[in-house]
Amino acid sequence: MTGRPLSLGVLGGMGPAATAEFLRLLAARAPAATDQEHPRILLLSDPSIPDRTEALLSGDDAPLALLHDGLLTLAGWGAEVLAVPCNTAHVWLDRIRAELPVPLVHIVEATLRATGAASPGGAWLAATTGTVASGIYQRCARAGGYRLAVPDDALQRRIHAAATLVKANRVPEAAEAFRSAVLELRRRERIPVVTACTELPIAYAAAGLPPDNEVSSVAALATACAEALYRPGGPAGCMAATGSLKGAP
Amino acid sequence: MTGRPLSLGVLGGMGPAATAEFLRLLAARAPAATDQEHPRILLLSDPSIPDRTEALLSGDDAPLALLHDGLLTLAGWGAEVLAVPCNTAHVWLDRIRAELPVPLVHIVEATLRATGAASPGGAWLAATTGTVASGIYQRCARAGGYRLAVPDDALQRRIHAAATLVKANRVPEAAEAFRSAVLELRRRERIPVVTACTELPIAYAAAGLPPDNEVSSVAALATACAEALYRPGGPAGCMAATGSLKGAP
Numbered sequence: 001m002t003g004r005p006l007s008l009g010v011l012g013g014m015g016p017a018a019t020a021e022f023l024r025l026l027a028a029r030a031p032a033a034t035d036q037e038h039p040r041i042l043l044l045s046d047p048s049i050p051d052r053t054e055a056l057l058s059g060d061d062a063p064l065a066l067l068h069d070g071l072l073t074l075a076g077w078g079a080e081v082l083a084v085p086c087n088t089a090h091v092w093l094d095r096i097r098a099e100l101p102v103p104l105v106h107i108v109e110a111t112l113r114a115t116g117a118a119s120p121g122g123a124w125l126a127a128t129t130g131t132v133a134s135g136i137y138q139r140c141a142r143a144g145g146y147r148l149a150v151p152d153d154a155l156q157r158r159i160h161a162a163a164t165l166v167k168a169n170r171v172p173e174a175a176e177a178f179r180s181a182v183l184e185l186r187r188r189e190r191i192p193v194v195t196a197c198t199e200l201p202i203a204y205a206a207a208g209l210p211p212d213n214e215v216s217s218v219a220a221l222a223t224a225c226a227e228a229l230y231r232p233g234g235p236a237g238c239m240a241a242t243g244s245l246k247g248a249p
Numbered sequence: 250m251t252g253r254p255l256s257l258g259v260l261g262g263m264g265p266a267a268t269a270e271f272l273r274l275l276a277a278r279a280p281a282a283t284d285q286e287h288p289r290i291l292l293l294s295d296p297s298i299p300d301r302t303e304a305l306l307s308g309d310d311a312p313l314a315l316l317h318d319g320l321l322t323l324a325g326w327g328a329e330v331l332a333v334p335c336n337t338a339h340v341w342l343d344r345i346r347a348e349l350p351v352p353l354v355h356i357v358e359a360t361l362r363a364t365g366a367a368s369p370g371g372a373w374l375a376a377t378t379g380t381v382a383s384g385i386y387q388r389c390a391r392a393g394g395y396r397l398a399v400p401d402d403a404l405q406r407r408i409h410a411a412a413t414l415v416k417a418n419r420v421p422e423a424a425e426a427f428r429s430a431v432l433e434l435r436r437r438e439r440i441p442v443v444t445a446c447t448e449l450p451i452a453y454a455a456a457g458l459p460p461d462n463e464v465s466s467v468a469a470l471a472t473a474c475a476e477a478l479y480r481p482g483g484p485a486g487c488m489a490a491t492g493s494l495k496g497a498p
Contacts, residue, residue: 004296012290013284013290015284016272016275016276016279019272019276020272020276023265024266024269024270026265027264027265027418028266030265032265032417033416033417034300034417035264035265035296035298035416036296036297038265040293040294041261041262041292042293043290043292043294044290044291045288045290045292047253047286047288051284077326167282168283169282
């Protein structure tokens with residue numbers, strides 16, 4: 001390591017268990033042998049940010065101002081890089097990203113980079129109904145020529161319910177609901193499942209499903225943040241992200 | 250729940266994995282069914298705080314000013330309750346606690362309350378060499394007439410080494426080192442082990458040791474914080490903590 005890593009500002013609490021899991025994975029990915037070699041981390045978990053899927057499905061932009069305020073607060077506290085361990089929130093973050101004073105590590109870009117590397121032939125999209133309806137994953141994948149398979153409405157409802165159960169601290173029920181949904185997806189096509197809601201990796205792990213069949217958005221964000229903090233200037237951007245999915249020209 | 254919970258300021262990074270585990274347990278203990286019912290959390294993980302055991306053993310007070318600054322920063326950001334998921338740091342926190350603008354949930358008091366409830370007949374103290382040498386646990390236990398058994402120097406070195414390995418992201422080695430030390434303690438006397446360093450519960454869990462034989466300082470702090478945030482005015486203070494260990498008069 002040359003010099004100190006950059007400071008990371010995390011806008012969290014969406015949900016709280018996912019924020020803790022993100023911090024656990026980030027600590028594990030830091031090239032650090034002592035506490036002193038880890039990055040400075042500033043976290044703001046703000047429960048006043050409304051439910052993102054409800055807002056998206058009702059056309060309500062209430063989360064936008066709070067997300068913007070939270071990120072500006074973190075930058076004001078000294079964050080040099082920003083991250084938000086919530087996929088659905090990124091629908092609004094895309095609208096304010098250019099105005100942020102410091103770079104944002106984008107969870108959709110990070111996750112699709114990891115997905116393309118793990119499974120060039122395509123993957124299932126497991127996300128909240130808000131994320132799926134927004135098309136944020138599908139657009140980024142399409143720009144890179146990558147195939148994301150989207151569950152039908154009945155399966156989508158079961159996947160969304162699993163994410164909501166994790167937020168309610170009902171992880172065993174979440175695991176059972178998600179397990180059956182994942183097994184049904186895999187029965188239809190045996191490609192990996194992208195857990196593109198930050199609660200779903202918790203349900204996936206609790207379900208005892210095989211790690212090899214999952215691309216976790218929380219893990220992908222943690223990996224991308226460790227890279228951004230210790231080796232600034234690496235891969236970023238939706239086209240860069242998905243361009244790499246096509247392989248070399 | 251009546252009204253919103255209080256805001257928690259967490260001075261973390263001592264170490265980073267322990268901070269993540271603390272936030273995981275706090276989220277699990279919050280009486281919340283949605284993200285919006287969780288408390289507001291402000292975290293500052295500051296890697297510039299020097300190693301606490303090294304400072305204690307060399308009589309260096311360098312951590313004091315940084316711990317004080319960090320807690321004042323969190324209060325300035327709006328924290329209404331403070332917590333520091335690092336046992337050794339509390340040696341200095343005891344010197345500044347009275348000057349803090351908002352209450353601190355004290356990890357030693359929280360842990361000894363949990364220990365007394367779990368094992369009235371005594372417990373082994375597993376902590377960093379700095380924490381053991383400071384006597385912070387022994388004093389609080391003695392004030393309440395509680396018996397804490399302290400490992401001999403050779404076992405203490407193995408326990409401290411396990412905590413250091415967790416900080417270095419070498420959890421499997423930490424688990425093996427701690428497992429053998431715990432089995433040796435339990436061979437000498439079959440009382441529970443207080444994991445009174447926030448890295449040690451991670452080593453304990455990874456070692457596959459029986460949960461019933463452990464009182465985790467991270468879990469005790471998370472439980473005490475959930476109580477302080479949702480039901481302010483509950484048990485606190487070293488005498489209150491250890492007084493309860495004696496049982497009813």
